[in-house]
Amino acid sequence: MKILVCISNVPDTTTKIKFSEGDSSIDTTGVQWVINPWDELSLTRALELKDDPSSGIKSVTVAHVGPVSSEPTIRKALAIGADDAIRVNAGAADAYFVAAQLAELVKKEQFDIIMCGIESSDHNGSEVGAMIAEFLNIPSVSAVSGITPENGIPVITREIDGGREKVTVPAPFVIIVQKGIAKEPRIASMRGIMTARTKPIKVVEPVAGESLTQIISLEKPAPRSACKFIDADNPAQLIELLKNEAKVI
Amino acid sequence: MSVLVFTENWDGKFKKLTYELVSWASEVAKMINGTVTALSIGSVAEGELEKLGNYGAGKVLTVETPALNTLDSQAYAALLSEVVLKEKASVVILSNNNMGKAVAPRLSVRLKAGICSGVSKLPLSTDPFTVYKRAYSGNAFSRVVIKSDIKIVTLAQNSFGIIENPVNVTVEKANVAVDNSLVHTQVKDVEKQSGKILLTDADIVVSGGRGMKSPDNWTPLLELAEALGAATACSRPVSDEGWRPHEEHTGQTGKIISPNLYLAVGISGATQHLAGVSASKYIVAVNTDKDAPIFEAAQYGIVGDAMKILPQLAEAVKHIK
Numbered sequence: 001m002k003i004l005v006c007i008s009n010v011p012d013t014t015t016k017i018k019f020s021e022g023d024s025s026i027d028t029t030g031v032q033w034v035i036n037p038w039d040e041l042s043l044t045r046a047l048e049l050k051d052d053p054s055s056g057i058k059s060v061t062v063a064h065v066g067p068v069s070s071e072p073t074i075r076k077a078l079a080i081g082a083d084d085a086i087r088v089n090a091g092a093a094d095a096y097f098v099a100a101q102l103a104e105l106v107k108k109e110q111f112d113i114i115m116c117g118i119e120s121s122d123h124n125g126s127e128v129g130a131m132i133a134e135f136l137n138i139p140s141v142s143a144v145s146g147i148t149p150e151n152g153i154p155v156i157t158r159e160i161d162g163g164r165e166k167v168t169v170p171a172p173f174v175i176i177v178q179k180g181i182a183k184e185p186r187i188a189s190m191r192g193i194m195t196a197r198t199k200p201i202k203v204v205e206p207v208a209g210e211s212l213t214q215i216i217s218l219e220k221p222a223p224r225s226a227c228k229f230i231d232a233d234n235p236a237q238l239i240e241l242l243k244n245e246a247k248v249i
Numbered sequence: 250m251s252v253l254v255f256t257e258n259w260d261g262k263f264k265k266l267t268y269e270l271v272s273w274a275s276e277v278a279k280m281i282n283g284t285v286t287a288l289s290i291g292s293v294a295e296g297e298l299e300k301l302g303n304y305g306a307g308k309v310l311t312v313e314t315p316a317l318n319t320l321d322s323q324a325y326a327a328l329l330s331e332v333v334l335k336e337k338a339s340v341v342i343l344s345n346n347n348m349g350k351a352v353a354p355r356l357s358v359r360l361k362a363g364i365c366s367g368v369s370k371l372p373l374s375t376d377p378f379t380v381y382k383r384a385y386s387g388n389a390f391s392r393v394v395i396k397s398d399i400k401i402v403t404l405a406q407n408s409f410g411i412i413e414n415p416v417n418v419t420v421e422k423a424n425v426a427v428d429n430s431l432v433h434t435q436v437k438d439v440e441k442q443s444g445k446i447l448l449t450d451a452d453i454v455v456s457g458g459r460g461m462k463s464p465d466n467w468t469p470l471l472e473l474a475e476a477l478g479a480a481t482a483c484s485r486p487v488s489d490e491g492w493r494p495h496e497e498h499t500g501q502t503g504k505i506i507s508p509n510l511y512l513a514v515g516i517s518g519a520t521q522h523l524a525g526v527s528a529s530k531y532i533v534a535v536n537t538d539k540d541a542p543i544f545e546a547a548q549y550g551i552v553g554d555a556m557k558i559l560p561q562l563a564e565a566v567k568h569i570k
């Protein structure tokens with residue numbers, strides 16, 4: 001079985017993002033780009049599965065839709081341990097467009113398990129994974145916090161209201177992963193970094209695709225009002241304010 | 250033209266988010282001169298279904314079939330798309346929670362309808378259809394145009410509120426076929442607690458961080474939560490240490506919540522933590538360090554020791570309730 005891990009290239013989560021009011025994208029000068037944290041965890045789990053002979057996983061490929069400038073992030077994924085990578089040479093117009101491109105890859109290369117993160121830390125969309133599945137008319141499971149082979153069949157754990165459940169779906173399928181899928185992201189070893197240099201990044205041109213949405217501008221969040229401090233000797237006053245001023249209790 | 254609401258229930262009772270979705274839909278229906286139809290999947294009593302009329306739903310469609318007892322996003326999206334077309338809906342609204350995230354993107358592809366997730370306000374304009382959403386984990390908001398004829402929106406919980414808007418309501422069975430051949434999800438095992446307040450649906454959340462010092466110190470926090478009728482949450486290190494269950498972890502890599510009141514106790518307020526709670530209406534912090542970043546995000550704060558403050562807060566709550 002072959003796994004495809006879809007990765008998104010996002011500003012490091014500690015970056016203070018900068019943009020001018022009304023811009024449609026952020027100022028990228030000085031921004032550190034990283035693998036979207038969720039995708040890093042999903043790659044980690046994919047590699048753990050490959051390490052486990054009972055999983056039947058033979059290869060882990062990463063795919064990214066984006067310009068050549070995102071290749072350092074793809075190399076990072078190769079250094080962490082992905083076998084190879086595919087980059088669709090196109091700007092990520094919107095989730096619909098990106099998912100159409102990735103679905104095309106899955107169709108051509110016949111992946112069995114497709115893994116996506118629950119959201120990218122930039123546009124917080126949570127859309128691409130389930131869209132890929134619908135383009136291909138295959139099952140998708142969302143809110144996935146685990147995947148473990150049992151008797152050769154991948155058993156998927158997903159979060160539901162008030163708990164979790166274990167489910168199976170026939171391959172090929174898409175899982176949209178979240179917390180719990182892997183403990184800590186795997187870190188590239190020195191050897192990984194060396195071998196990543198020679199691993200292939202296949203570049204493919206996009207298929208015709210549309211975007212259905214467009215970001216027209218970004219805005220700063222409204223500043224929160226300054227914190228009102230309540231004397232530690234009189235905590236009851238806080239409850240009084242929450243009841244009568246904020247009216248939330 | 251209509252606005253279609255994908256409702257959710259928990260053990261047969263509508264979740265609070267459902268009323269919020271219907272409220273949003275009613276306001277949008279006014280903007281486009283349309284009506285509101287709500288779709289309910291699963292077993293919900295007639296009286297409960299009719300409650301949706303209080304918030305502006307003129308029609309409630311029901312689907313009840315064992316095939317849909319388990320969430321199968323493919324089958325759900327197929328069903329929903331059929332209802333959208335039958336009802337000639339031009340706007341579809343779901344919650345931006347696990348359910349919405351599983352179903353809405355599939356619906357988008359099925360209908361070739363643009364989607365915007367995590368919307369927090371009414372549309373800024375209906376032509377072009379422009380919505381407002383949170384981006385960069387709360388560090389920015391974006392204005393997004395949905396270009397297709399049918400628009401799909403997922404609403405950030407607690408961002409809009411519940412507005413009463415009573416209308417006459419009819420309840421009927423949805424006249425659509427459920428395609429059983431699309432149901433591929435097989436459940437092997439379920440671990441589920443009923444009767445607990447769902448963290449993602451809670452109005453009030455009391456959350457503890459590393460400043461709570463030890464898992465043995467949680468009793469006063471739980472007592473305060475109980476007095477407030479609140480759900481409990483925690484920061485990541487707390488769940489990593491195993492002090493609290495993983496379900497409680499909030500933040501960028503945990504649950505993203507937006508209660509009316511988020512009470513952060515012994516939490517420093519790291520950006521990754523705030524990413525999960527910054528959409529809360531009110532943030533209140535209790536922390537020994539007056540310079541902790543959490544106070545920059547909070548509207549109310551107490552500089553003090555959690556172990557001293559928590560019991561007094563619980564006491565004060567019991568007084569007013």
Ligand SMILES: Cc1cc2nc3c(=O)[nH]c(=O)nc-3n(C[C@H](O)[C@H](O)[C@H](O)COP(=O)(O)OP(=O)(O)OC[C@H]3O[C@@H](n4cnc5c(N)ncnc54)[C@H](O)[C@@H]3O)c2cc1C
Pocket residue numbers: 013037457458459460461483484485486487498499500501502503514515516517518519520521522525535536537538541553554555556
């Ligand atoms: C990629 C990435 C993702 C992350 N995702 C998340 C996430 O999803 N959620 C998350 O929470 N974190 C996340 N983190 C971790 C985050 O950066 C912080 O380390 C974490 O939030 C700190 O948790 P804390 O506030 O409980 O602990 P600390 O930062 O140690 O803060 C403890 C606070 O308690 C106060 N305190 C001490 N004693 C007392 C007392 N007696 N009474 C009251 N207050 C007291 C201290 O003044 C301090 O402010 C992430 C980090 C990374 C790198």
